[in-house]
Amino acid sequence: MDKIIILGIGGMLLFALAVVFFVVAHQRRVIRYQMNLQKLKEDQQKLLLSAAIASEEKERQRIAGDLHDEVGASLSAIGLYLLQITKKQREEPAASAAKSMLDEVITTVRQISHRLSPEMLMKFGLKDALQNLAQKHNVPGSFSVSFSSAENTPRFSPDRELAVYRIVQEVLGNMVKHSGASEIALRLMYQSQRLVLSLEDNGSGFRQKDFEHLASTAGGLGLKNIQSRVDILQAKINFGARTAGQPGTLTILEVPLQENQMKSSYPAGSVA
Amino acid sequence: METIRFYLEPVACFSFLIPLIPGWILYRRLPSVWRLLVLTLTIEFLCTATGYFTGLYYISNLWLYFLLYCLQFYLYSVIFRKLLSSRFARQLIRALMVLFVGLIIYHFLWILPQRTLFDSYTPAFLSLAVLLYCVLYFHQQLDSPNVTFIYKTPWFWVVTGLLMYFSGGFLILLFTSTLMFKELPLIRELWNLQDLLLAIKNLLVSVGFLYVKKTAWTKSSFWA
Numbered sequence: 001m002d003k004i005i006i007l008g009i010g011g012m013l014l015f016a017l018a019v020v021f022f023v024v025a026h027q028r029r030v031i032r033y034q035m036n037l038q039k040l041k042e043d044q045q046k047l048l049l050s051a052a053i054a055s056e057e058k059e060r061q062r063i064a065g066d067l068h069d070e071v072g073a074s075l076s077a078i079g080l081y082l083l084q085i086t087k088k089q090r091e092e093p094a095a096s097a098a099k100s101m102l103d104e105v106i107t108t109v110r111q112i113s114h115r116l117s118p119e120m121l122m123k124f125g126l127k128d129a130l131q132n133l134a135q136k137h138n139v140p141g142s143f144s145v146s147f148s149s150a151e152n153t154p155r156f157s158p159d160r161e162l163a164v165y166r167i168v169q170e171v172l173g174n175m176v177k178h179s180g181a182s183e184i185a186l187r188l189m190y191q192s193q194r195l196v197l198s199l200e201d202n203g204s205g206f207r208q209k210d211f212e213h214l215a216s217t218a219g220g221l222g223l224k225n226i227q228s229r230v231d232i233l234q235a236k237i238n239f240g241a242r243t244a245g246q247p248g249t250l251t252i253l254e255v256p257l258q259e260n261q262m263k264s265s266y267p268a269g270s271v272a
Numbered sequence: 273m274e275t276i277r278f279y280l281e282p283v284a285c286f287s288f289l290i291p292l293i294p295g296w297i298l299y300r301r302l303p304s305v306w307r308l309l310v311l312t313l314t315i316e317f318l319c320t321a322t323g324y325f326t327g328l329y330y331i332s333n334l335w336l337y338f339l340l341y342c343l344q345f346y347l348y349s350v351i352f353r354k355l356l357s358s359r360f361a362r363q364l365i366r367a368l369m370v371l372f373v374g375l376i377i378y379h380f381l382w383i384l385p386q387r388t389l390f391d392s393y394t395p396a397f398l399s400l401a402v403l404l405y406c407v408l409y410f411h412q413q414l415d416s417p418n419v420t421f422i423y424k425t426p427w428f429w430v431v432t433g434l435l436m437y438f439s440g441g442f443l444i445l446l447f448t449s450t451l452m453f454k455e456l457p458l459i460r461e462l463w464n465l466q467d468l469l470l471a472i473k474n475l476l477v478s479v480g481f482l483y484v485k486k487t488a489w490t491k492s493s494f495w496a
Contacts, residue, residue: 002455002458005443005444005447005451005458005462008443009440009443009444009462009465012439012440012442012443013436013439013440015439016435016436016439016440017436019406019407019410019435020410020432020435023410023413023414023422024422024423026414027413027414027417027422028421028422030414030417031417031419031420034417035420
């Protein structure tokens, strides 16, 4: 009787311990499974997003190529035909207007083509492309965009450079269109395995909560694209104040530079 | 029964103070279910301490233990009714509460007239019921896990303590009435074991209180 009772008590205690160990082990297994599933979903989403952006870039390049090679070439041919008409006819107001309009269209098509596929980025890298972008937005006397960067700037994979370029292009475009700023400073820095880009303006001010709100609403397609690209780059973007409580915006983009995604370093200004 | 004294009874008695001191200090800031636990522990402490001192002076205290088991059953039922969200669990708790009324009637009709008889059925029923609640709680945690590490949640430690105490105590309480007049040395050893389990339970409950402090008073984490 004694032994049976003691064995019974021991058995009950073992049962209790077994229940606790089973619960802990099983719960950890379930959580690990759920985390793996979540990670798979996120990876899948990133892949889809990445594919969508890659396809969008490809399409942009195709349109840029068509504009440059076909539309541009045809417009240049029209220009040549216009040159062949007699000098007297060229002085006619209609002919002169047509010529100037044609020149404008050729310039516009070239600009669109370059915007769609930034040639500078492909050839010379992010630093020169950003410098060029800043210069294009510069309107002496009324609107200034300054650019500064470190002397030696490493290059990394074309996809990542293009994504960073697109983000800056979108942010800069928004600053020009919506902030009412007269000065924008763009800085490119490299800090311990990460690229840091800062855009500072003296406009009305745009904050992180505005970005999160607009990026999650039905509109704000440009901001959504920024968020998608930031996610793909595993980067961080923050919209804050230049000085606490003051208008103006300081946008900071931090992109991790992974070893395998970096190309060889080259001195500033040289061709990679 | 009143002639039996146990060596570990004072240890078990004072072990209640380990979870109770933080429980009393934090009482106002605790959610209702934790307040109920503090109340239950306070009642357990008072009854155990009174039982110990009445035992020292050979005063009959069987009624006190019966009262303790009744209060324990209803308080733990209410606590688990708040913790368990499934409809089945809540209906089961309600059914067990009704069944327990039958046991109380049985006690008053058959046990109470025999003044020296220990009522084994009430505490055994209480032990089985709490074991069932603990298993249901763990099942709920397995069914819908909401934390990465279950052992970092306060209720895990409380429920583990209850599971250990009541699983070890179930057979002891069930056989007490049979053995108390036949095998006194054995029952003394068994009650010592139960006191040891009670002290372990109180230690585990106090670990739960430690995690309550760490969760920085966020209400949601108390329910994890």
